[in-house]
Amino acid sequence: MKSKMKTAVIGAGASGIMAAVTAAKYGAEVTLFERDQRVGKKILSTGNGKCNLGNLNFSMEQYYCGDQEKLHKMFRVFSVWDTMSFFESIGLMIKNKNGYLYPYSEQASAVLDVLRMELERMKVEVITQTGITGAAYHPEREEFELQDDCGRNYTFSRVIIACGSPASLKKGEGMTGYELAAGFGHEIRPVVPGLVQLESDESFVKALAGVRCQAAVRLLVDRKEAAFEKGEVQFTAYGISGIPVFQFSRIAAYALKEGKDVRVLVDFFPDQEDKAFRYMNRLRYESQMDKTLEAYLTGTLHKKINMMMIKQAGLKPGMKAKDAGWHKIAELMQGCRNLSIHISGDHAAQNAQVCAGGVDLEQVDTELESALVKGLYFAGEVLDVDGKCGGYNLQWAWTSGYIAGRNAAGSSTREIAETKEDMPPKDQVEC
Numbered sequence: 165m166k167s168k169m170k171t172a173v174i175g176a177g178a179s180g181i182m183a184a185v186t187a188a189k190y191g192a193e194v195t196l197f198e199r200d201q202r203v204g205k206k207i208l209s210t211g212n213g214k215c216n217l218g219n220l221n222f223s224m225e226q227y228y229c230g231d232q233e234k235l236h237k238m239f240r241v242f243s244v245w246d247t248m249s250f251f252e253s254i255g256l257m258i259k260n261k262n263g264y265l266y267p268y269s270e271q272a273s274a275v276l277d278v279l280r281m282e283l284e285r286m287k288v289e290v291i292t293q294t295g296i297t298g299a300a301y302h303p304e305r306e307e308f309e310l311q312d313d314c315g316r317n318y319t320f321s322r323v324i325i326a327c328g329s330p331a332s333l334k335k336g337e338g339m340t341g342y343e344l345a346a347g348f349g350h351e352i353r354p355v356v357p358g359l360v361q362l363e364s365d366e367s368f369v370k371a372l373a374g375v376r377c378q379a380a381v382r383l384l385v386d387r388k389e390a391a392f393e394k395g396e397v398q399f400t401a402y403g404i405s406g407i408p409v410f411q412f413s414r415i416a417a418y419a420l421k422e423g424k425d426v427r428v429l430v431d432f433f434p435d436q437e438d439k440a441f442r443y444m445n446r447l448r449y450e451s452q453m454d455k456t457l458e459a460y461l462t463g464t465l466h467k468k469i470n471m472m473m474i475k476q477a478g479l480k481p482g483m484k485a486k487d488a489g490w491h492k493i494a495e496l497m498q499g500c501r502n503l504s505i506h507i508s509g510d511h512a513a514q515n516a517q518v519c520a521g522g523v524d525l526e527q528v529d530t531e532l533e534s535a536l537v538k539g540l541y542f543a544g545e546v547l548d549v550d551g552k553c554g555g556y557n558l559q560w561a562w563t564s565g566y567i568a569g570r571n572a573a574g575s576s577t578r579e580i581a582e583t584k585e586d587m588p589p590k591d592q593v594e595c
């Protein structure tokens with residue numbers, strides 16, 4: 165198991181730190197390069213500062229990537245249970261909230277602290293404020309040569325690229341991982357923001373700014389339903405946000421990039437059965453029709469939604485419901501179940517939690533080694549794998565970091581990927 169493989173990890177985010185401690189554990193001599201002043205900065209902002217580090221409700225449907233089977237094999241090697249064991253083994257108490265895993269203290273800094281202590285314990289050499297700008301492989305020497313932003317050169321026998329994505333960074337930052345990979349001949353799948361707000365050019369959306377409400381949302385791409393989600397939707401001055409929107413934003417982002425027509429249909433009464441809803445509306449009309457429309461809708465949805473819907477229906481808030489008539493009222497109420505919002509853009513990588521796209525999985529094996537250059541590995545978001553909200557992206561960072569680190573150190577995970585059983589269903593496991 166001991167290898168003393170001289171291994172460089174480029175990028176000290178969640179996946180890079182995991183790769184570094186794992187490679188060191190399996191005997192490699194590890195150097196971890198970080199462009200920033202500190203390691204693991206992004207971890208601190210995860211889960212609103214609480215760090216949702218994994219999820220027991222794991223399933224492959226939570227992930228997007230070009231090769232689900234390959235990804236599935238990798239999650240067999242290092243599953244959410246392995247994530248829990250790993251963190252517990254380095255001193256982190258974990259809290260399980262309906263399957264969502266958090267540090268017990270609900271402080272993301274606790275996750276980073278135990279990881280930093282582990283880097284120290286495993287004697288990983290950490291070099292901060294050093295961005296790697298160039299990388300080349302010399303087959304005759306079987307060596308990689310790295311160059312940093314101060315022109316210094318380093319040689320290694322293994323390299324792990326774990327540079328993350330442009331998500332949540334300043335415009336133009338966060339591309340070096342893809343550039344280094346492309347320099348080795350790797351195909352980079354188009355990178356778009358995932359888990360991001362969507363922008364709309366509809367003027368009525370501005371009128372809803374600040375509204376938060378439960379809704380069912382359908383994503384339509386070229387008029388066909390592409391995704392459906394339920395939950396708390398938030399309206400902003402530029403468009404719509406909230407977890408349900410985040411969940412399908414990457415589909416919208418790709419469709420927008422391809423110039424397709426993208427719309428979101430909002431149902432503000434997601435829990436109402438159609439027939440009962442119509443019946444209830446009729447009763448309401450019979451008893452409230454003498455009220456002005458504004459008063460008529462008071463007590464239903466958020467006031468801003470009501471006013472916007474009255475306007476959208478071409479009516480006036482001050483007119484009596486009975487003057488509008490039952491059919492118009494029924495149409496207005498039905499409109500609340502089917503508000504069509506044109507989407508004009510995604511809210512950019514700078515505001516995203518993750519980016520979709522990246523290094524094509526086709527060109528790496530289940531050990532996360534490059535199919536083009538032996539000894540070159542990848543981990544984390546730089547790869548073309550992205551997950552939904554709920555701890556799935558950090559799970560990928562831990563899984564891929566573990567696999568890349570262990571294999572780079574010379575201890576293969578291939579057999580585990582092929583033979584290990586799937587995780588037991590949640591209800592069969594005590595935790």
Ligand SMILES: Cc1cc2nc3c(=O)[nH]c(=O)nc-3n(C[C@H](O)[C@H](O)[C@H](O)COP(=O)(O)OP(=O)(O)OC[C@H]3O[C@@H](n4cnc5c(N)ncnc54)[C@H](O)[C@@H]3O)c2cc1C
Nearest residue numbers: 175177178179199210211216295296328544545555557558
């Ligand atoms: C606000 C926010 C909240 C989130 N919340 C959650 C959550 O609760 N749960 C969840 O699962 N996921 C969450 N995510 C997503 C999750 O944080 C990422 O998917 C994960 O951190 C990706 O890890 P990574 O190691 O691949 O990349 P990163 O964490 O981005 O790390 C890459 C590192 O590489 C460094 N680097 C880049 N290029 C170079 C270079 N050339 N040389 C040296 N260093 C370099 C960067 O400075 C960075 O430190 C959230 C993301 C954001 C932005």
